[in-house]
Amino acid sequence: MTANITLSKGTARRRSDHPLWFLIPALVILVVFFFVPTLSNFVYAFTDWSSFKSAINFAGIDNFTSLFSNGTLLNALKVTLVYAVLVAIFQNLFGLALALLLERDTRVNRAVRVAFFIPVIMSALAVGYIFQALLKPDGALNGIIGALFGTEVAIPWLGSTTWTIVVVAVVHAWKWMGLSMLIYLAGLKTIDEDVLEAARLDGANRWTMFRSIRFPLLAPAVTFNVATALLGSMNGFDIVQATTEGGPGGTTELLNIFIFRTFGQGLFAQATTMSLVLFLTVTILAFPVIRFLRKREDVL
Amino acid sequence: MKNKFRTALALAAAGALTLTGCSDPGTGTDSSGPVDWPAQDADLSGTTLTIWAAQNSNTVPDSVIAGFEELTGAEVEVVTIPDPYEQGVQTKVATGDKPDLAFWQPTASQLTALNASQNLQPLDDAPWLDSYKPELRDITGILDDTRYAALITTPAVEGVYYNKEVFAANGITETLTDWDSFLQTARDLKDDGVTPFYEMAADRWGTQWWVQVQLADAAADGLWDRVNANEEKFTDPTIQGAIETYQGLIEEGLFNEDIKTATFEDQGAALLAGDAAMAVQVNSFFGQLQSLADTAELDQKIGFFPISPSGNVGTFIPDQSNALVAFKTGDADREAAARQLLSYWLGDGYGDFVNAQQTVSLQTGVETPADVPEALLAVSDSLADSVGSMQALAIANPDLYIFLADMIQGTKTPTEVAEATQAQFEELAKAQGAEGF
Numbered sequence: 001m002t003a004n005i006t007l008s009k010g011t012a013r014r015r016s017d018h019p020l021w022f023l024i025p026a027l028v029i030l031v032v033f034f035f036v037p038t039l040s041n042f043v044y045a046f047t048d049w050s051s052f053k054s055a056i057n058f059a060g061i062d063n064f065t066s067l068f069s070n071g072t073l074l075n076a077l078k079v080t081l082v083y084a085v086l087v088a089i090f091q092n093l094f095g096l097a098l099a100l101l102l103e104r105d106t107r108v109n110r111a112v113r114v115a116f117f118i119p120v121i122m123s124a125l126a127v128g129y130i131f132q133a134l135l136k137p138d139g140a141l142n143g144i145i146g147a148l149f150g151t152e153v154a155i156p157w158l159g160s161t162t163w164t165i166v167v168v169a170v171v172h173a174w175k176w177m178g179l180s181m182l183i184y185l186a187g188l189k190t191i192d193e194d195v196l197e198a199a200r201l202d203g204a205n206r207w208t209m210f211r212s213i214r215f216p217l218l219a220p221a222v223t224f225n226v227a228t229a230l231l232g233s234m235n236g237f238d239i240v241q242a243t244t245e246g247g248p249g250g251t252t253e254l255l256n257i258f259i260f261r262t263f264g265q266g267l268f269a270q271a272t273t274m275s276l277v278l279f280l281t282v283t284i285l286a287f288p289v290i291r292f293l294r295k296r297e298d299v300l
Numbered sequence: 301m302k303n304k305f306r307t308a309l310a311l312a313a314a315g316a317l318t319l320t321g322c323s324d325p326g327t328g329t330d331s332s333g334p335v336d337w338p339a340q341d342a343d344l345s346g347t348t349l350t351i352w353a354a355q356n357s358n359t360v361p362d363s364v365i366a367g368f369e370e371l372t373g374a375e376v377e378v379v380t381i382p383d384p385y386e387q388g389v390q391t392k393v394a395t396g397d398k399p400d401l402a403f404w405q406p407t408a409s410q411l412t413a414l415n416a417s418q419n420l421q422p423l424d425d426a427p428w429l430d431s432y433k434p435e436l437r438d439i440t441g442i443l444d445d446t447r448y449a450a451l452i453t454t455p456a457v458e459g460v461y462y463n464k465e466v467f468a469a470n471g472i473t474e475t476l477t478d479w480d481s482f483l484q485t486a487r488d489l490k491d492d493g494v495t496p497f498y499e500m501a502a503d504r505w506g507t508q509w510w511v512q513v514q515l516a517d518a519a520a521d522g523l524w525d526r527v528n529a530n531e532e533k534f535t536d537p538t539i540q541g542a543i544e545t546y547q548g549l550i551e552e553g554l555f556n557e558d559i560k561t562a563t564f565e566d567q568g569a570a571l572l573a574g575d576a577a578m579a580v581q582v583n584s585f586f587g588q589l590q591s592l593a594d595t596a597e598l599d600q601k602i603g604f605f606p607i608s609p610s611g612n613v614g615t616f617i618p619d620q621s622n623a624l625v626a627f628k629t630g631d632a633d634r635e636a637a638a639r640q641l642l643s644y645w646l647g648d649g650y651g652d653f654v655n656a657q658q659t660v661s662l663q664t665g666v667e668t669p670a671d672v673p674e675a676l677l678a679v680s681d682s683l684a685d686s687v688g689s690m691q692a693l694a695i696a697n698p699d700l701y702i703f704l705a706d707m708i709q710g711t712k713t714p715t716e717v718a719e720a721t722q723a724q725f726e727e728l729a730k731a732q733g734a735e736g737f
Contacts, residue, residue, distance in 0.1 A: 016729075027655075046408055048731065049683075050731040050732070051390050051393070051394050051413055051414070051415055052412055052413065052415055052417050052731055052732040052733070053418075053732070053733065054415065055414065066727065072720070137561050143463055156560070158532070158559040159502065159560055159561040161710060161711055241315060245504075246702075247502070247503070247705065247706075247709065248560065248709040248711075249705070249706045249709030249710060249711030249712070250706050250711055250712075251709075251711060255566065260387070261699065261702075263391065264384060264386065264387030264390065264391075265386070265413075265699075265724075265728060266390055266413045266728070266731070267728065267731055268394060269731075270727065270731075
C-alpha cells in the first residue's frame with residue numbers, strides 16, 4: 001500500500017516535471033525536416049515537376065516506367081550495392097584490426113587512436129580531393145611505389161573500369177574506420193575480464209581467445225558497425241563525386257550521383273523518383289540485415 | 301493522453317503537408333510589359349546587387365563593378381557558386397533563391413533550363429543592342445523570340461588548336477581547309493612519330509567537340525531543328541555516324557596513348573610542349589594555355605582554325621562566362637538597378653572591361669586591345685560564319701560528353717552512346733512539353 005502510494009506520487013511528479021508538450025519543439029523539427037521531406041519524396045515522385053515549367057501536374061507512374069525501362073537506374077543500383085558491400089567489409093576489417101592493435105590503454109595508443117579518428121571528422125569532399133590527387137597517374141602514391149622499386153610507376157588507380165570501385169570503397173572505409181574502431185574498442189572493454197582469465201587458465205592461445213570468445217562477444221558492436229557501414233554507404237556520394245564523379249565509364253556511378261546528375265538536368269521529379277527507389281531499397285535491405293545481425297547476438 | 305498525442309502528431313504532419321502543397325517554389329513573379337532602362341549614372345545609393353558567378357568567372361566583373369560603384373553609389377556583391385555551376389544555380393533557383401544577375405550560358409537549352417519566361421527579365425529593347433557588331437547582335441541569348449541574355453564576350457568556338465612549331469617541323473605550311481586534308485595531315489604526322497591529336501577523357505567534358513565539329517554542315521542544314529521536332533534522332537546515321545568516326549579515329553591510334561586518364565590540364569601542357577600536334581577544343585582551353593605561357597610565347601606556338609566536314613566552318617558554343625541574365629526578383633527597384641548595371645557594362649564601362657579582360661570587343665565602337673593573342677583573334681574571326689552547337693540550337697543538352705567518355709573507357713559502344721543520348725534527350729524534351737515527344 002505504502003509502496004503503491006509512493007509509486008503513483010512519483011509518477012505524478014514525473015508527469016508534472018516533464019509534461020508531454022515539452023516534446024513539441026523536437027517534434028516540430030522532426031516533422032519539418034524529416035517527415036515532410038520524406039512524404040514529399042513520395043508525392044513528387046508521381047508528378048512531372050521540372051525546372052522547365054512552373055506548374056506541377058500529377059503524372060501517375062510515368063517516372064517509374066521510364067526509369068525502369070532505361071537500364072541506367074538498374075546499373076546505378078547494382079553499383080551502389082557492390083560499393084556498399086565493399087565499404088562494409090573494408091571499414092569493419094580496418095576498424096576491428098585497429099581496435100585490436102590499440103586495445104591497451106597506453107599513452108601512445110591513446111594518441112594513435114585520436115590520429116585514426118581524425119579522418120572521421122574531416123570533410124568527406126576534402127578527403128575525396130586529397131585521395132584524387134594522391135591516386136593520379138603522376139600522384140604521390142605512384143611516386144612512392146616508384147621510389148621503392150626504383151622504376152617509373154604510372155598506375156591509373158582511378159582509371160580502371162574494374163578495380164576503381166574497390167579503390168574508392170577503400171577510401172570511403174579509410175575515412176570511416178576510426179568510428180568503427182571506436183565502437184569495437186568500446187565493445188572490447190565490455191568483455192568481462194573473468195571470462196578472459198578463465199580462458200587463459202584453460203590454456204587458450206590469443207587466436208582461440210579471439211575466435212571463440214572475444215569476437216562472439218563483440219556481436220552487438222558488429223551489428224552496429226556493419227549495419228551503419230552498409231546502409232550508410234548506400235547513401236554515399238561525396239567521396240565518389242570528389243574522386244571519380246562516377247567514372248571511369250560509369251563504373252562508379254552510385255545512385256546518388258545519378259540522382260545529382262538528373263536533378264542538375266532540371267528533371268526534378270525523375271530525381272525524386274530515384275531517391276524514392278533508393279529509400280525503398282535501403283529500407284528493404286535494412287530489415288533482413290539487421291535481423292540477421294541481431295540473431296547473432298543471441299549467443300550472449 | 302496517448303491518443304491526444306497521436307492526434308496532435310497527425311495534425312501537425314497534415315498541417316505541414318498542406319503548407320508544402322504542390323507548388324513550385326521557384327515560380328517567379330509575373331511582371332510583363334515594356335520596361336524602362338534607367339540612365340547608366342542614375343543614383344543607386346543604398347542599393348545592393350548580387351551577381352552569381354562560377355569559379356572561372358568570378359573575377360570577370362571586377363573592373364565593371366569598380367566603375368559602376370563609383371558612378372552610382374550602388375554596392376555590387378559577387379557570390380561564387382561552386383562547380384558544377386549550372387546545377388548549383390538551377391537547384392537554388394528551383395528552391396526560390398535568386399540573385400539580381402548571374403553569369404549564364406545564353407543558349408536556348410540553358411535558358412529553358414532556368415525557365416526563362418518565368419524567372420528572367422526580358423532584355424528586348426536594351427540600349428546597347430545597336431552597339432554590337434551586326435553579325436553578333438542576334439547570335440545567341442534569345443529564346444522564343446525574347447532576348448534574355450546579354451552577351452559580354454565572344455562566344456567560344458569549337459575548332460582545332462595546333463602547335464605551330466610542330467606543324468613547321470613536319471613541313472605543314474598550308475592551312476588545312478577540309479576534313480580529308482585534316483585527317484591526312486594527322487596520319488602523316490603519326491607516320492612521322494608525332495601524336496596528332498590530344499584528348500582528355502578523364503575530365504570527360506571535352507569529348508563532345510569531336511562529334512560536334514563533324515555535325516557543323518548538318519547543323520547549318522537544320523539538323524537540330526529536326527532533332528528538336530523528333531524528326532531525326534541521335535541514333536540516325538548523321539549523329540551516330542559522327543560518333544562512330546570519332547571512335548574509329550581513336551582506334552586508328554591518332555590520339556594520345558593515355559587518352560583514358562588524360563585531363564584538361566594535361567591537354568594544355570601537351571599541346572604547348574609539342575607532345576601532340578592538335579587538340580579540338582573551345583576558348584576555355586586557350587584560357588588554360590594563357591595560365592601556362594605569356595602572349596608572346598602563345599603567338600609564337602599556338603594557332604587556331606575552325607574545321608567542319610566541308611571546310612573551315614566553326615561551331616560556336618557560348619558558355620557561362622560569355623553572358624549574363626537578369627532575374628525577376630519581385631523588387632522593381634533592384635530589377636531596374638540590375639538593368640542599369642548591364643547598360644553600364646555594355647555601355648560606358650565596356651572599354652575598360654575589354655581592356656581589363658584582354659578580350660576581343662563585341663562592339664563596333666570599342667577597339668580590341670592590342671595584346672590579345674592571335675589565336676583568340678582567329679577564334680573571333682571565325683565566329684561570323686560559324687554555326688550553332690548542340691548546346692546553342694537543341695532544346696535540351698543531354699550528357700553526350702559523359703556517354704562519349706564511357707565509350708573511350710570501353711563501357712559503351714557508339715550505338716549505345718547514341719541510344720543513351722537520345723533517351724535522355726527525349727526525357728528532357730518531354731519534361732519541357734516540347735511538341736513531338
